[in-house]
Amino acid sequence: MHLADAAPVLGQVEIRDRSEASCISENKLCPGWIVDNFDRYTDPLAQHLYLTVTSVVIGFVIAFALALIARRRRWLVGPIVGFTGVLYTLPSLAVFFLLLPITGRGSTTAIIALTAYTLQIIFRNIVLGLQNVPEEARDAGRGVGLTDRQLLWRVELPLAIPDIVAGLRIATTSTVGLATLAVFAGAGGLGEQIISGSNITFKTGVVAAGGLAVLLAFALDVILLGVQRVLTPWRRVQPA
Amino acid sequence: MAGDASSTSRTSASSVEYRNVVKRYPGQAEPAISDLSLTVPAGEICVLVGPSGCGKTTALRLANRMIELTQGDILIDGTSIKSRAAAELRRGIGYVIQQIGLFPHLTIGENVGVVPKLLGWDRKRIDARVDELLELTSLGSELRDRYPAQLSGGQRQRVGVARALAADPPLMLMDEPFGAVDPINRERLQNQFLRLQSEIRKTILFVTHDIDEAIKMGDRVAVLRKGGVLAQYATPEELLMSPADEFVEDFVGADRALKRLSLLRVRDIDLWKAPLVRVGEPTARARAAIAEADLPYPIVVDAGGRPLGWMSERDLARETVPDRPDTAPDPILELEDVLRDALSDLLRSDTQYGPVVDGNGAVVGVLSVEIISEFLNSPEATMHLTPAAERA
Numbered sequence: 001m002h003l004a005d006a007a008p009v010l011g012q013v014e015i016r017d018r019s020e021a022s023c024i025s026e027n028k029l030c031p032g033w034i035v036d037n038f039d040r041y042t043d044p045l046a047q048h049l050y051l052t053v054t055s056v057v058i059g060f061v062i063a064f065a066l067a068l069i070a071r072r073r074r075w076l077v078g079p080i081v082g083f084t085g086v087l088y089t090l091p092s093l094a095v096f097f098l099l100l101p102i103t104g105r106g107s108t109t110a111i112i113a114l115t116a117y118t119l120q121i122i123f124r125n126i127v128l129g130l131q132n133v134p135e136e137a138r139d140a141g142r143g144v145g146l147t148d149r150q151l152l153w154r155v156e157l158p159l160a161i162p163d164i165v166a167g168l169r170i171a172t173t174s175t176v177g178l179a180t181l182a183v184f185a186g187a188g189g190l191g192e193q194i195i196s197g198s199n200i201t202f203k204t205g206v207v208a209a210g211g212l213a214v215l216l217a218f219a220l221d222v223i224l225l226g227v228q229r230v231l232t233p234w235r236r237v238q239p240a
Numbered sequence: 241m242a243g244d245a246s247s248t249s250r251t252s253a254s255s256v257e258y259r260n261v262v263k264r265y266p267g268q269a270e271p272a273i274s275d276l277s278l279t280v281p282a283g284e285i286c287v288l289v290g291p292s293g294c295g296k297t298t299a300l301r302l303a304n305r306m307i308e309l310t311q312g313d314i315l316i317d318g319t320s321i322k323s324r325a326a327a328e329l330r331r332g333i334g335y336v337i338q339q340i341g342l343f344p345h346l347t348i349g350e351n352v353g354v355v356p357k358l359l360g361w362d363r364k365r366i367d368a369r370v371d372e373l374l375e376l377t378s379l380g381s382e383l384r385d386r387y388p389a390q391l392s393g394g395q396r397q398r399v400g401v402a403r404a405l406a407a408d409p410p411l412m413l414m415d416e417p418f419g420a421v422d423p424i425n426r427e428r429l430q431n432q433f434l435r436l437q438s439e440i441r442k443t444i445l446f447v448t449h450d451i452d453e454a455i456k457m458g459d460r461v462a463v464l465r466k467g468g469v470l471a472q473y474a475t476p477e478e479l480l481m482s483p484a485d486e487f488v489e490d491f492v493g494a495d496r497a498l499k500r501l502s503l504l505r506v507r508d509i510d511l512w513k514a515p516l517v518r519v520g521e522p523t524a525r526a527r528a529a530i531a532e533a534d535l536p537y538p539i540v541v542d543a544g545g546r547p548l549g550w551m552s553e554r555d556l557a558r559e560t561v562p563d564r565p566d567t568a569p570d571p572i573l574e575l576e577d578v579l580r581d582a583l584s585d586l587l588r589s590d591t592q593y594g595p596v597v598d599g600n601g602a603v604v605g606v607l608s609v610e611i612i613s614e615f616l617n618s619p620e621a622t623m624h625l626t627p628a629a630e631r632a
Contacts, residue, residue: 140341143306143413144355144403145331158345234345234387240395 030204037208041193045212047107048189051179052220055111056172059118066119067126071152077127084120092117092178096185105186113185114178118171125167129160162235165228169221176217180209190216253282253443254317254410256303262311263298263468271310272298273468280460282317282410283441287458289448291491295468296447300413303445304333316411331355334404334412334442338419340396342388348374348399349384355407373402376439378432394425401433405440414446418453427581430456451492455480456502456578463488476503497616501580506573509615511596511605516541519548519563523556535606539595540565545602547572547595569595573607583612 063084070076095113103109133156141155157164183191193209229236256279263273272295280286288296301307303314305326314321321329342351352373353366361369371381377398388396397417404412417433418426434457437444448454454461455476463471463479465487472484480496480503483489493499515533517526517540526538540548540561549565571585571594586594586609593608 134339134341134344136337136339136341137343139306139337139339140335140400141343142327143304143330143335143337143341145327145329145358146354147327150327150358155343155345159343232345234389237387237390239389240392 028203029207033204034208041190041208041212044188044190044192044209045216047187048176048179048182048191048213048216051107051110051114051182051187051189052172052175052216054107055114055175055179056118056122056168058111059115059171060122060168062115063119063122063126066123067130068152070127071130080123081120084116084123087116088120090116092181093184096181100185107182107185107187109185110179110182110187110189114175114182117178118175121171121174122164122167125163125170126160128167129163130156132163133159158231161228161231165224165231169224172220172224173217176213176220180213252410253441255282256280256286256411256443256445257315257318258299258312259315260312261299261302261309261314263295263302263307264310270467273302275312276464276468276470277312278462278470278473280443280445282443284459285437285444285446285457287446287448287454287461288464289451289454289461289491290464290471291466292449294464294466296449296464297415299464299468300415300445300447303411303413304330304335306330331358331407332409332411334409334414336400336404336412336414336417338416340400340420342396342399342403344388347385347387348379348391351388351399352384352402352406354403359407369406373405376405376436377402393421394429397421397429398432401436405442410443412442412444414444416448417446419448426453431578431581433457452499452502452580455499456580463491498580501583501612501616502578504579505575506577506579506582506596506607507575508579509607509611511607512593512611514539514595514603514606516545516603517551517561518543519561521561523551523558523561526551526556526561535593535608539569539603539606541603544600547597547603550591567591572597575599575604579612582607583609586612 066076066080070080092113095116096109099109099112103112137155137159138151141151146154179189180191180194182189183195190209190213194206258276258278261273261276262271264271276299278286288299290296298307302309303316303321305321309322316333342348343354346354349367349370352370356366356369370384374381374384379395379398379402383391383395383399388399391399397420401417404414418429421429430453446454446457448457458476460473461476461479462473465471471491472479472488474484479488479492480500483492512534513532515526515529515535515538517529517538519540519542529538530536538551538556538561540551540563542548547569548563549569550567551561552566555562555565570591571589573582573585573594573596575596575598577585582594586592586607592610593606595603596605596607598604
């Protein structure tokens with residue numbers, strides 16, 4: 001090293017910078033770069049969280065309404081599963097590009113598409129949860145004089161919570177993954193850092209953004225699991 | 241009895257009248273219930289019994305409109321069940337089903353308090369009522385914060401009864417309430433329930449497929465045949481003594497004499513005099529006791545007269561009466577036991593006899609298989625019949 005006779009501190013900095021520069025130019029995995037450039041991930045992470053949570057919440061509201069309709073008219077379950085299943089199979093990139101002329105670039109387009117993908121899994125799980133309510137609990141509920149609405153809110157839905165949350169967990173995790181494509185709809189998110197212009201093959205950036213997406217999915221999953229535990233204390237008791 | 245309102249658990253009971261009730265399901269040629277008419281007086285247990293497919297459960301569920309009538313009417317205290325909204329009607333009728341149907345996500349206290357809450361009682365009144373019912377059904381108020389999954393089958397069954405009684409309904413519908421409980425516990429729960437009924441005196445419609453249970457539990461028994469046709473409606477005694485036709489006779493079974501034992505309690509027949517000796521007495525006293533008694537084995541009792549065991553030949557060879565005699569006093573029968581249950585206890589045990597104790601646990605005599613079989617052959621067997629609620 002030609003700087004070997006410079007002050008030791010300066011030399012270390014120089015060496016680190018040089019090795020990082022070479023790490024980047026050689027497109028290796030460079031943890032130092034991630035630490036130095038963490039700032040550029042905070043906004044995309046926040047956008048990503050926003051896209052995910054908004055899509056799952058809207059998806060839940062729509063799927064919940066559909067499930068309540070299908071609870072009274074059981075013949076609707078098949079057609080709704082079929083329709084949301086078709087939505088689920090549409091290639092997401094194609095959906096973004098089809099929506100762009102209608103809703104324009106931005107988070108609206110992304111949220112519409114991401115919401116559509118959550119419907120199938122959430123709807124199926126709500127229907128499943130309501131089906132799994134023990135028939136004798138339903139019979140006893142009617143027998144003691146609960147109206148149909150009271151039966152739904154006081155007996156059926158509380159007992160369906162585990163299945164409903166299971167659906168929300170899968171939907172949330174997969175939405176975090178899908179939302180990395182929201183960048184093609186101009187909605188930002190961590191995808192921006194994975195596929196950003198000339199950096200499309202920048203390995204360190206891809207790993208950093210991907211890693212954050214995984215952590216986000218994991219964190220949201222843990223939160224949902226915690227919510228379920230708080231809402232279902234009867235599932236944690238020791239059976240007789 | 242029905243007018244005695246001194247306690248909250250002893251308010252009024254309603255009469256129930258089925259008037260030409262018909263239930264026909266769409267697409268079925270034969271009606272499930274054909275022209276069923278019967279009247280249950282207030283405060284009595286009416287058991288609906290019959291082979292499977294006879295419509296007994298349908299008949300029961302018509303009363304709280306879980307199933308809607310096709311024709312005819314059901315009157316509770318003279319008022320048609322059709323005059324009120326179904327959910328509102330049901331809040332005034334206790335409902336107990338075989339699968340119990342406790343709400344798994346609610347605590348025992350919340351399960352029992354569900355109807356009072358629907359009726360808009362305030363929190364304090366609900367809490368007090370829940371505690372009262374948990375005591376009444378011998379569950380204990382320490383169970384109130386547990387969940388159904390933490391209870392045994394028998395406990396859950398009693399919670400089901402407590403829930404049905406919560407708003408003090410004048411009428412209870414019970415669909416095979418003891419059907420999912422094992423035979424030993426069933427006998428205990430039946431007895432507990434009859435004891436409870438002797439206090440609360442509700443009008444009860446009770447469905448079972450088990451004729452023995454019908455005879456034990458019912459003040460009146462309605463035997464139904466296929467298509468919901470009423471074959472006979474009578475007291476258990478009449479049913480056993482004079483079945484209306486061949487169908488009822490077959491259904492009641494060939495062992496009618498034996499079944500009569502369900503209508504009697506141990507105290508209704510003459511027991512053997514027991515040779516009693518106390519711990520520490522000289523064995524000579526035991527031999528003297530045998531001489532005066534009806535059987536040759538002395539029973540060792542403690543200071544309170546409670547049985548400790550039978551003395552064997554080896555025990556008799558000692559100087560004094562031991563505090564741990566060779567043979568355990570098993571079974572111990574109670575004066576209030578139903579005779580049929582006592583007989584099965586005796587048949588299950590090694591000895592063909594057992595000490596009978598009073599309410600304090602003190603020995604008052606000995607019951608044996610021999611006494612029961614002699615009794616069955618005597619004309620007395622048809623007497624001493626007791627109403628169901630006093631039978632437990």
